Amino acid sequence: MLYKPWLAEQLFTVLPKTIKRIAVVEQIKRKTTKWGPVLLDLLMSAKASGTAQLPLMIGYQLGYIEYTTITQAIP
Numbered sequence: 001m002l003y004k005p006w007l008a009e010q011l012f013t014v015l016p017k018t019i020k021r022i023a024v025v026e027q028i029k030r031k032t033t034k035w036g037p038v039l040l041d042l043l044m045s046a047k048a049s050g051t052a053q054l055p056l057m058i059g060y061q062l063g064y065i066e067y068t069t070i071t072q073a074i075p
Helices: 008-014 037-049 067-073
Strands: 021-027 056-062
Touching: 008 037, 021 037, 037 056
Parallel strands: 021 056
Antiparallel strands: none
């Protein structure tokens, strides 16, 4: 789990080199864009880091989830 704020230039230097994929799952109330704000921030941090070999980054947006059904939404 990752929380903001983070230092964009240092984020990818502290991640282990063995990480091959990063999944960003964001809960949204209504879909207004193709990409969520956390995924966009992560991509901008990747660009700012200047690291040559970056992990594959995948974004997914969930709609509204009731508290009682959260275990069914994320297996």
